[in-house]
Amino acid sequence: MKYQLIPVTPFQQNCSLIWCEQSLKGAVVDPGGNLERILEEAAKNHVQIEQVLLTHGHIDHVGAAQTLAEQLNVPIVGPHLADSFWLESLPKQSQHFGFVHCDPFTPSRFLQEGDEVTVGEQVLSVLHCPGHTPGHVVFFAKEAAIAWVGDVLFRGSIGRTDFPQSNHQDLIDSITKKLWPLGKEVQFIPGHGPLSTFGEERAQNPFVADQLFD
Structure with a gap:
């Protein structure tokens, strides 16, 4: 599994172009905006x-999803159904955060x-990790030991839980009970900021380090 980080939107959200080296078939994770840049990286x-x-x-994760999907005639996959109210509120989100207007949409799936998503010959496992939002999911490439965690976990921090239907305890449980068992060696790509590993966060993250739960 190969990937290219593409920071998008004024929020510098870590959109990822991911692909299977054998087939060169790929996917875009969280295209929040800057569609031209995403397509340029794919062509390159x-x-x-x-x-x-x-x-x-x-919106900083989904703002360009519908346009990209329509332009390429490809499906939108994810998130969990519990986030449908966020997708329905995209016009309000775009106005509130100063983004270009974004129409609501419903994913293809x-x-x-426990679901799996296939990218070429590579398989991504799906983990439902609520807390930041109720329908947040994480994509895990076991063979490559890489996880795309969105806004669940960051290097030295965790996702915000001051949004409608956010829940701090759910977030902590998602991290410690869903992500940590994947392995300390797993590298994760957060929704914003630098990459890290689960092992590094278990040792040093002031919100979810192992020592806090001993």
């Missing part, structure tokens, strides 16, 4: 985008715990 790497993957329904 000779990647055929076959789907759009969404971790959750916040909602995801749930």
Whole structure:
């Protein structure tokens, strides 16, 4: 599994172009905006985008999803059904955060715990990780030991839980009970900021370090 980070929107959200090296078939994770930049990266790497993957329904992660999907005639996959109210509120979100107007949309497929998504010959496992939003999902490439965690976990921090239907305890449980068992060596790509590993966060993250739960 290969990937290229593409920071998008004024929020510098970590959109990812991911692809299977064998087939060059790929997907875009969380295309929040800057569509031209995403398509340029795909062309540069000779990647055929076959789907759009969404971790959750916040506009900086989904703002360009519908346009990209329509332009390439590909499906939108994710997030979990519990985030449908966020997708329905996209016009209000775009206005509130100063984004270009974004129409509401319904994904081709909602995801749930235990689902799998195939990218070329690579398989991503789906984990339902509520807390930041109720329908947040994480994509895990076991073979490559990489996880796309959206806004669940960051290097040295965790996702906000002051939004409608956010829940701090759910977020802590998602991190410690869903992500940590994947392995300390797993590298994760957060929705914003630098990459890290689960092991590093278990040792040093002031919100979810192991020592806090001993």
